[in-house]
Amino acid sequence: MKKYLNSIETTGAFRRSVRGVLRAFRRSPSGIFGLAIIIAFVIMAIFAPVISPYTPDQVAPYSIQFSGDIGTIPINISSVQQPLSIVSSLGGGVGSSVVTNGIMVFNEKGQSLTYNLGVTGGNHSQLKLDVKGSSYHSIPKGIKSLYSVVYYKSVGISYIGYGNDTVYLLYSNLSVHYLYHVGFNITHFSGIFNRYIYDPYLPTMGFAVSGGNHTFLFIEEGNFSVFTNSLSFYSFPLYFNTSYPVITNPLPYLYLDHSPSIIIPTTHKIYDYSINVSRQLTYYKLSAGNIVWSQNLTLRDGTPYSILKTGIVFPAESASLDYNQGKNVVVVPTTNGFILEYSTRNGTLMSEVQLESVIQHTSVPFQGGNLVALWSGVYVTNQISMPISFFKPDITYVTFWNPDQSNFTGISYTIAIPGKVHGDAQVIQSANMFMIPTESYAYYMSIVPPTKSSGNASTPILPMPSGSNYYPIYIGNILLGGASTIISGNYVITITNNNTIFYESVVGYKVSPLPPGNYKDSVTGKYYSYPLGTDYEGHSILSWIVYGARMELVIGITAAASAVLIGVYIGILSGYYGKAMDAVLMRLVDVFLSLPFLIFVILLVSLLGTNIWYVVIAIIVFSWAGIARVVRAVTLSLKTRPYVDASRAVGASNTRIMTAHILPNVLPLTFFYMSTGVGGVIITEATLDFLGFGDPTAITWGMLLQFLQTTGYTLLAPWWLFPPGIAIILLSLSFYLVGRAFDEIVNPRLRRR
Amino acid sequence: MGGILRYIAGRTIQIIITYFIIIIFVFLMASFLPSNFVGLLAFSHFTPQQMAYLKAQLGIGLPLWESFVVFFVHMVTFNYGNSFYYGVPVMSLVEQALPRTLLLLGEATVISYIIGYVVGTFAGWKRGGVLDNTSIYFSFAFYNIPTFWLGIILLYAFAFLFPIFPLGGYVTPGIQGMLPAFISLQYHALLPMIVLVLISLAGALLLMRTSMLDVLGEEYINLAAAKGLKERDVLFTHASRNAILPLITSFILSLPFIVSGAVVTETIFSYQGIGYLFISSIDRLDMPVVYALTFIIALLVLVFNLFADILYGVLDPRVRY
């Protein structure tokens, strides 16, 4: 730069004038003020991580953003003894919404307490669980696990339980309807299968228990007819007993297939038993591998089976899944991070995907191996995908599998869960979430895959009392009012070691945007400080201001400088060469100057796309013309100066004259436009954001305001409304003042006489 | 007199040429950019009738030259067809929306320039005085406020905290009768107008003041004072009478920005004028309206430029046609 400056004939004057300008600038109070503010913002931008402990994408914890219902119910321990388990009682409802109006706790000693529950509270945000009474019942001794069942009420069966080698079917008054000794030590219960198929010949309901390398299936028997609401002819059991040669570790689950077969995955193999008329079993060995299983996968198909006298189908949990219509595959994850898709017709491997290549955007890299995989298959409304989640003891990955295309939809995300996962993940249908319990927290992860605009799925984290022998379970929704169809609540319940039932509602009332203040995370006990409050998602407004400063400065300076430089270039060319070039260029400039600025910028941005740099380009395109015209005028007057003639006489080329003589004298005058232009760009960009034409991923103050507007909190959250606006005004104003200060120096008209 | 007519004729031709160039420019933009409006058709759900319109009116789908000819002819004849969203002819929408915008813009501009003229005169006259400094701070501040933010703040203050003004719309629904409707229209236009006035005032004030400072340095001001004229006469007959000339030039140049301000303001206040229509039509991909408004607004700017030029000529005798 120095060398270039030295080569300019007007060097001495130029350097002297630069120094003089700086000296004069010091005398302008508004200029100094402006410069100070700019420097403050630059410091803010550079030291953003220091000023704001949170980044713009960090979200306030759930316990701060949501106020849900958390509480305890003391257990009347005089009636029952420890240890206790919980089962949810029946309430009614079909399909995806399990509605509960009570819970039961019981122990192996045959004691049980039933609590009748309701909720109080006029609206969703003030729900409180209400215990309306409790009663004591005795149940058969020896029951280790008890499950409430929805679908057998008409048969009178409300509970299915097991303990040691016995299966119990109980009535709603907890008396025994049926018990059966299966002959092996039962460790697992498959859940109730309920198939909604109008097939008169196939059983639609059943369950299974397994232990070791045995599995015992129960299905209803009787006259199979078209599924109606009156199931009086169903009774148990018609059972099916399998055992398989390999000792499984951990324990197997059952899968339904479309053909009348049973699929039992073990650690080494997947066994597919097809059941023929004569009830003989054949089986296929599917390929080996470190196969893990998941639970709660329910497969359903719509193709009618061929008519069989007996056909056995085995469902998993009651969650329904519209999976693989007619494709007859089972999707199995492995411990070493593969997902295998097998055909159940013939056991062939249809596709495999390596999880590592699928999981994107992970902050915690997939390390493979050691995968304790848990597979949740859940029906996602209107989507044919199902989420697959895997967790190691402390990390959960969620990706989405599109069974129709046998691939991953590609949208995946991870949450790192601190602490060991302790218990099975459970589906909370009506909230579209599933819950993953650790020893101290319950993580609620949204089932609905996030899209680009919705950002990360919300992961509320609620506390779980530590030191509980019992895993938390989702007990269902609790109806607000008896006959009301409003379902609300989504309660998860566990028993703590100090004889209380702990409950929490998953979906609380969102209290974001949060006003400025300090907030305590009731889960971790940490304090979160939001001096400017948060937005609707829980982002710190302060973080958006300081980090946003970076973007604003970058785009402001880039756009303004570019527009000015282009304008200078065109202006000098036009003014210097004159004649045809001047006529054409000035006609162009006239056209551009007559265009309504914002309208065309919006037009161009909507054509280019919503990327921040397209916005910058659009602004530049419609800003250069004004400067070009001014520069041309200046060039015209400079062209006639004597040193230009002198230069030409010496033989300097046109380019040289333009760059060495005209340009240095034009530039100081354009300083005003460059500086004030920055402010204009910042404001224009913010306006575009606000009107909806901005880049949704850009962290700018305009987007913050747009978000305010679209979430409807414009008039309700002044801490969100004012800071970005004030920041915009300050930054724009300071560039303007600096520009003016320089202009007053460089442009003699404005000087005091 | 002949001179001025010749001038108008010349400028009108200029306007027409510029208008043509704008049409060409928009066409090129729309045709050659990656996600051009034609490309948008790929995934937006246009009905067959709409597709037919697009083909016939805008030449979508035809080879480039034919497409251009169709487009050009329709745009210059103001033949925009029907709106996709409303189903009525675009011009009828424009006829409804345009007067509202003109009312808003017109009143705002006139008021802001009058205030700017008067206050700027006094501010420049007593340079360094209270009025001068206040005007400067005011202008600096309001020149740098985003219009939309100012609108929201005013809404927050005067339609929410102290509910004096309505929260939006251009007229109270269900109003009967001309006069009540007019009053209602004015009432609704008041807050957006305040926003526009504040924003343009900043520029007008500053400019008038600067212009005054220039003029006050001229000898004829001294002469006027030397003649024994009253202060008021020196100020208004001599000083501001000359200072207003650059104000008119600046007004011309700032027209495209005033229109931008109107677009934003109308959107914030849901004031159904041209600006509001433009933004909502882009959101709805209502192509006919978007094109129509783009060109009509551009044409309006050009025409107002001409008016301002003529006004300048009337006021400054040195400009002779």
Added chain:
Amino acid sequence: MALLEIRNLTIYYRLSEGWVHAIENVNMDMENGERLGLVGESGCGKTTLAYSITFLLPNNAYLKKGSIKFLGRDLTTLAVRKDGRINMFSEGLRGIRWKDISIIFQSAMNSFNPVITIGDQIAEAILTHENIGKEEVRKRIEALFEIVGIPKDRIDSYPHEYSGGMKQRAMIAMSIALNPKLIIADEPTTALDVITQDKILAELVKLQKEFNSSMIIISHDISIVAQLSTRIAIMYAGQIVELALTREIFKGPRHPYTMALLKAFPSIKGEKKRLATIQGSPPDLINPPKGCRFSPRCQFAKERCLIEEPLLREISPGHTVACHFAEEVSGGR
């Protein structure tokens, strides 16, 4: 009674850097029918002095002390506020302006308001002070134009339609429109070519004699002043350093500055000499030097000059000088 009596006039300009001592302790008298020339370098205060008579001074001018008596009336009482600030538009002043004191501005090019016709501007001057009908005004303007030699049909033209010389003449016409007692001609010929200059000068003198008004002629060009004025006041650094009849100034200047000034002007007659310049530059009026303000540049300066400020004293009848050693300093060309 003297037309004009100025005593101890001190006027400062207030700048952000400090106070500019534009005029310091000026004493001056003028009689009817006189033509007084004010000569000096730029910034010497001649303009300030002349304009201060009608208080046509900028906003930041403060009259610190002194009095200006015009036809016996002390104008400072009309216009000066307590802190020294000037109320430029006080009614009393306005009445005097143009009617009694008019100004021919330096550059007629810019002196007229470009958007108003010349005729209207002259009419404005008349109508401000006299309540007469439009017809009458018109007649008067026509008469004036005849005097200065501008065709009548140009009355309704705009300034940009006039040539430079015509404008100057229109200016003169306007200045005599109300037959003022005092005409201040500010650098009356600077913007004109030599030939027109000659004409204008002659006209000025003719008019002044005809209307029996007095004139103050401000110029940095001593030769012009020599032609026009009967008496000359030489100003330096805000003070009058010498005041005498024109003849005497030229024949026998007594102040070193006057002498240097005369030497600096080339003479057509006489031998070719090197152009003499005055060494140094005018003092900073924010902090004027102590003692004689010319002393830093004066070849005759002695110690006393640096300490004691010389006051205007009569060295011979009608000839006043502000120099300690005026007697010793020999002048003449």
